[in-house]
Amino acid sequence: MKTKLMATIAVGAMLAAGSSLAQERKTIAVSIPAADHGWTAGVVYHAEKAAEEIKSAFPNVDVLVKTSPSATAQVSAVEDLAAGSKPDALVILPHSSEELTTPVQAVKKDGVFVTVVDRGLNDPTIQDLYVAGDNIAVGSTTAKFLVDKLGGKGDVVVLRGIPTVIDDERIKGFQDALQGSDIKILDIQYANWNSDDAFKLMQDYLAKYPKIDAVWANDDDMLLGVLEAIQQSGRKEIKYALGGNGMKEVIKKVMAGDAMTPIETPYPPSMIKTAIYMTAANLTGQVPIRGSVKLDAPLITKDNAKEYYFPDSPF
Numbered sequence: 001m002k003t004k005l006m007a008t009i010a011v012g013a014m015l016a017a018g019s020s021l022a023q024e025r026k027t028i029a030v031s032i033p034a035a036d037h038g039w040t041a042g043v044v045y046h047a048e049k050a051a052e053e054i055k056s057a058f059p060n061v062d063v064l065v066k067t068s069p070s071a072t073a074q075v076s077a078v079e080d081l082a083a084g085s086k087p088d089a090l091v092i093l094p095h096s097s098e099e100l101t102t103p104v105q106a107v108k109k110d111g112v113f114v115t116v117v118d119r120g121l122n123d124p125t126i127q128d129l130y131v132a133g134d135n136i137a138v139g140s141t142t143a144k145f146l147v148d149k150l151g152g153k154g155d156v157v158v159l160r161g162i163p164t165v166i167d168d169e170r171i172k173g174f175q176d177a178l179q180g181s182d183i184k185i186l187d188i189q190y191a192n193w194n195s196d197d198a199f200k201l202m203q204d205y206l207a208k209y210p211k212i213d214a215v216w217a218n219d220d221d222m223l224l225g226v227l228e229a230i231q232q233s234g235r236k237e238i239k240y241a242l243g244g245n246g247m248k249e250v251i252k253k254v255m256a257g258d259a260m261t262p263i264e265t266p267y268p269p270s271m272i273k274t275a276i277y278m279t280a281a282n283l284t285g286q287v288p289i290r291g292s293v294k295l296d297a298p299l300i301t302k303d304n305a306k307e308y309y310f311p312d313s314p315f
Helices: 002-020 038-057 071-084 097-109 135-149 165-178 195-208 220-233 248-255 271-284
Strands: 026-033 061-068 089-092 113-117 129-133 153-160 182-190 214-216 240-242 291-295
Touching: 026 038, 026 071, 026 271, 038 061, 038 220, 038 271, 061 071, 061 271, 071 089, 071 097, 089 097, 089 271, 097 113, 113 271, 129 135, 129 271, 135 165, 135 182, 135 214, 135 240, 153 165, 153 195, 165 182, 182 195, 195 220, 220 240, 220 248, 271 291
Parallel strands: 026 061, 026 089, 089 113, 113 129, 129 291, 153 182, 153 214, 214 240
Antiparallel strands: none
16 A cells, blocks of 8 residues: 555656646656567557656656667667766666666666666665566465465476566565475476467476476466467366466456466556656656555456456557
8 A cells, every 4th residue: 555655646746746847858768678578568568658648748858768679788778878868767677687787787876866667686776766566476376376276285387487586586475385385396497488488398397297286387478388388288187377467368368267277466567657657756746756666466366357457458
C-alpha cells in the first residue's frame, strides 16, 4: 500500500503541476533492451507511450527512448546518450546487471538522476530510484503452489533467464520456499528468457530425466517453449508447467482452467512507464523522489485471472 500510495502521489503531483512550472528544458534519457521477446516488446511499447504522453503534457521535457539489442550495445547507447543529450535523468532497464553497472556509475558521477528498472545494477547505491516487481514473490508464490499441489514431494526442473539481479531473486524465492519439503530440483540452467532456447533446453531435460513432476520456466516466453517441447514429447507424467510475468496468452490459459498451467504471477512491463512518470515528477513536479517501488506479485488463479487479462496489450 505504501509503494502504491507513493507512486500515485508522485504522478498526481506531476500532472497537477502542469504548465505553471518553470519552463527550463529538461531531458530524460531512457535506455531499454530491444524487443527480443514478449516482455521486452511490452517494455518498448510502454516506454514510447510514456514519452508521447509526457511530451504532450510538458513541452519543456524531452524523453529520448533508445533500445539496444545487447548489453554491449546498451553500454554504447548509454555513453552516447550521456555525451550527446546531456540528460538531467537516466531511466535504464539494464540488459545485464554486471556490464551496465560501470557505465551507469559514470553517468551518475555527472550529477544525473538515475532511475533503475527491473534488472538491478550490481551496485544499488548508484540509483536514486528503483522500480521493479517483487521477484522474490514470483519465485516463492510459484514454489508454494507446487509444494501444496504435489503434496510436498516430487521432481522438478527449472529454467533460468539471464544472469541478472532479478533472475537471482526469482530463483532464491523459489528455492527458499521449497525448503522443508521433499521436492527436488533435478536441474537448473539458463534459457535466456527466450522461447526457442527454452524449447531446446526442455528437450534436453526430457531426454535426460525419465520422470519430471513439474517445470518452472521463470518467465512466460520460456514457458511457451517448454509447453511445445512437452507436447511434442508425448510425456504424460508432467503435472505442471508454470511461468511468470503475466503474458496475455498464459493468463488466457489460467482463465480457461488449463490443467498444466492453472496459475500465474504478474510482472507487468508497464513498470517502465511508472518509472518514467516518477522520474519526470522528480524533475518537473518539485517532488523529491528517492527510494524503491516494489509492485505486488499475487497468485493469479481462474477466479481472479480476468483482472489481469488485457487482450489489446502487446504482452
